[in-house]
Amino acid sequence: QVQLVESGGGLVQAGASLRLSCAASGRTSLSSYAMGWFRQAPGKEREFVAFISSRAGSTSYADSVKGRFTISRDNAKNTVYLQMNSLKPEDTAVYYCAARQFYGSLAPRAYDYWGQGTPVTVSS
Numbered sequence: 797q798v799q800l801v802e803s804g805g806g807l808v809q810a811g812a813s814l815r816l817s818c819a820a821s822g823r824t825s826l827s828s829y830a831m832g833w834f835r836q837a838p839g840k841e842r843e844f845v846a847f848i849s850s851r852a853g854s855t856s857y858a859d860s861v862k863g864r865f866t867i868s869r870d871n872a873k874n875t876v877y878l879q880m881n882s883l884k885p886e887d888t889a890v891y892y893c894a895a896r897q898f899y900g901s902l903a904p905r906a907y908d909y910w911g912q913g914t915p916v917t918v919s920s
Contacts, residue, residue, distance in 0.1 A: 798824050798895050798909040805891060805914030808883055816878040818893030818911055830900040831876040832907055833867060835889035842892070846878065847900030856900060883918045890915050
């Protein structure tokens with residue numbers, strides 16, 4: 797069982813930056829897991845934001861965040877990050893991290909483990 801805990805969300809103004817963190821609790825090592833970030837705005841479906849694979853660290857981003865968000869991982873700290881720059885009001889959502897074995901996926905249903913989410917609100 798993989799337990800994930802997100803942190804770093806908050807209320808910011810448009811144009812600001814935030815860094816979200818996702819850490820595994822206990823002795824779980826995330827090194828063999830691909831990690832994804834997803835978000836869900838009120839009244840909308842959960843959508844893909846970014847993923848990073850387990851080994852080579854290859855990444856993929858949604859078009860809406862490409863060039864503004866960066867996903868990274870520190871396996872020594874058992875933590876995955878989402879650096880969000882130039883935030884826009886449309887980035888407002890609850891952000892979730894998720895884990896699945898080895899390879900990333902754009903589909904939420906492909907992930908086996910989820911955190912509880914951290915809210916991000918961007919004011920205009």
